[in-house]
Amino acid sequence: MAARGAAVIETEGLTKLFDEVHGIADVTMRVEAGEVFGFLGPNGAGKTTTIRTLLDQLHPTAGSARIFGLDSRRDSVAIRARVGNLPGDFGFGPAATGREVVELLARLRGVGGLGRAELLAERFRADLDRPLGQLSRGNRQKVGLITATFHEPELLILDEPTSGLDPLMQEEFLDLVEEERQRGCAVFVSSHELDEVERVCDRVGIVRDGRLIAIERVADLLSRARRRIEVELADPTALAAALAELPGVSDVSVAGQRVSLTVGGEVAPVLKLLASHRVLDIEATHPSLEQVFLTYYREQG
Amino acid sequence: MKRSQIAALAVAHLSDRRRSVLAWGLPLGLMSAFIVAIFPSVQGPIEKAVNDYPEGLKEAFGIGRLTDVEQYLNAEMLSLIVPLALGYLAVRAIASGLSGAAESGRLDVLLSAPVSRRALVAAGFLATAVELAAVLLLTLALTALGSVLAGAGLAISPALAGFANVWPLALVFAGLGVVVCGFSLRTTVVTGATAGVLVSMYVVDLIGRLDSGLSEVRYLSVFRYYGNAIEDGIEPLAFCGVVLFAVALTALGAWLFERRDISA
Numbered sequence: 001m002a003a004r005g006a007a008v009i010e011t012e013g014l015t016k017l018f019d020e021v022h023g024i025a026d027v028t029m030r031v032e033a034g035e036v037f038g039f040l041g042p043n044g045a046g047k048t049t050t051i052r053t054l055l056d057q058l059h060p061t062a063g064s065a066r067i068f069g070l071d072s073r074r075d076s077v078a079i080r081a082r083v084g085n086l087p088g089d090f091g092f093g094p095a096a097t098g099r100e101v102v103e104l105l106a107r108l109r110g111v112g113g114l115g116r117a118e119l120l121a122e123r124f125r126a127d128l129d130r131p132l133g134q135l136s137r138g139n140r141q142k143v144g145l146i147t148a149t150f151h152e153p154e155l156l157i158l159d160e161p162t163s164g165l166d167p168l169m170q171e172e173f174l175d176l177v178e179e180e181r182q183r184g185c186a187v188f189v190s191s192h193e194l195d196e197v198e199r200v201c202d203r204v205g206i207v208r209d210g211r212l213i214a215i216e217r218v219a220d221l222l223s224r225a226r227r228r229i230e231v232e233l234a235d236p237t238a239l240a241a242a243l244a245e246l247p248g249v250s251d252v253s254v255a256g257q258r259v260s261l262t263v264g265g266e267v268a269p270v271l272k273l274l275a276s277h278r279v280l281d282i283e284a285t286h287p288s289l290e291q292v293f294l295t296y297y298r299e300q301g
Numbered sequence: 302m303k304r305s306q307i308a309a310l311a312v313a314h315l316s317d318r319r320r321s322v323l324a325w326g327l328p329l330g331l332m333s334a335f336i337v338a339i340f341p342s343v344q345g346p347i348e349k350a351v352n353d354y355p356e357g358l359k360e361a362f363g364i365g366r367l368t369d370v371e372q373y374l375n376a377e378m379l380s381l382i383v384p385l386a387l388g389y390l391a392v393r394a395i396a397s398g399l400s401g402a403a404e405s406g407r408l409d410v411l412l413s414a415p416v417s418r419r420a421l422v423a424a425g426f427l428a429t430a431v432e433l434a435a436v437l438l439l440t441l442a443l444t445a446l447g448s449v450l451a452g453a454g455l456a457i458s459p460a461l462a463g464f465a466n467v468w469p470l471a472l473v474f475a476g477l478g479v480v481v482c483g484f485s486l487r488t489t490v491v492t493g494a495t496a497g498v499l500v501s502m503y504v505v506d507l508i509g510r511l512d513s514g515l516s517e518v519r520y521l522s523v524f525r526y527y528g529n530a531i532e533d534g535i536e537p538l539a540f541c542g543v544v545l546f547a548v549a550l551t552a553l554g555a556w557l558f559e560r561r562d563i564s565a
Contacts, residue, residue, distance in 0.1 A: 059560075080416075092410055100313075105410070107309040108414040
């Protein structure tokens, strides 16, 4: 296992173009051991292309990717020995059972026993003995999660991992990711389920039209995000104009005694100004990552 | 490439295609058994009819004398149906392991493990070789059974040579399928293109045999080296040469496959 904080994934200008428009362009990022990194973007933004390029299933047009310090193309086999991967649409043909898939992967990986796979199957209530073709998407996904994690990898690459899972299993998955992080595993998770990303990720990269437009700590992203504040004042008229003059304040509106405003950045100047007035009530709405994400998309668009 | 990985992948591939051995071996075997079983009752009229065939036609389809059941089996099964069927089966088998696997998502899962693409190709080729041998053995076994039941007197050793001689020929089309997979991972493209080459090679060889002035074109076809093993025995040089050609095509295909993106 790589030392906590050591670089596990490093990309430099990673580019994969299928034609002039589609693919990924100039993706530069670093993911560390013991970190859960969320890769966010809508469908078609380039998340899966990035993952497939990291795993050498697609060959980059330009740039480079290093995983555990190894070249993602030249040392692909050695890298994959230390990686667990859940593809975006897990499948293995309709006839194979989950157990057959896990047993084959165990042989290919040189893993002796299936003890951990059995434990994971129990935990996710996965049926390993039915053909995959007879399983629902969610139940197939559980088998996929087992194949990605049963060998205790140093890096987990998960493409839309909770797709099709019921809420209970989504919780179980988030617990599993936390346990993997505690173990020192780096987790690279692509998702557009922003709630789960907010709960489990340390940092996120936001991808739009194949370009990585931001990498932020989730906490920083949320703290810097615009908050909606509603204040009930004894005399709101005079204050509204003063609030609108403050840096970072926008969308000030007055309805009766209530003043609503949006604050980007620090809230201290707003609180200082409010302190000199008679405040009857105050309510601040912390934005969800979803709102932050949408804001990013609108601003960058 | 780790041998244990290739073995594990080949076994998984064979397990996935276990039904195909029966699906192809049973009809071919039953048809072949029927052919040998009816020989005693049709021998006289057939000999007379064949004597009236044009010489070129007899040469084109490898019909010499039809005085024994082995020659009849060769003319009815081994000169056309079995080689074309096995060639097509080889294409289907290799496509299922590569392009079919890409389309079903199996390739993504396998390539998540520390497996080289060369190992995947080698395993697919190995499994296809075993599958072809199994189908040929089943066909031979049913043919022999038909002969015993009908008292046709089929000699096993020449029949074995005749069926075994199909194996390297079919392998060539497995190798060719790998080459096509190096350019496309769409199963319809792989099977369509390779089956097209299979039929084209057969036709080219036929034209070369029918027209002595065009006999040189037969060198463009692997059927040129197929011969008539049930009558003349296996020609070791041709047998090994065709196997080596199939392996070389597979190696070329593996090289191309390593350099392409995995996406159907």
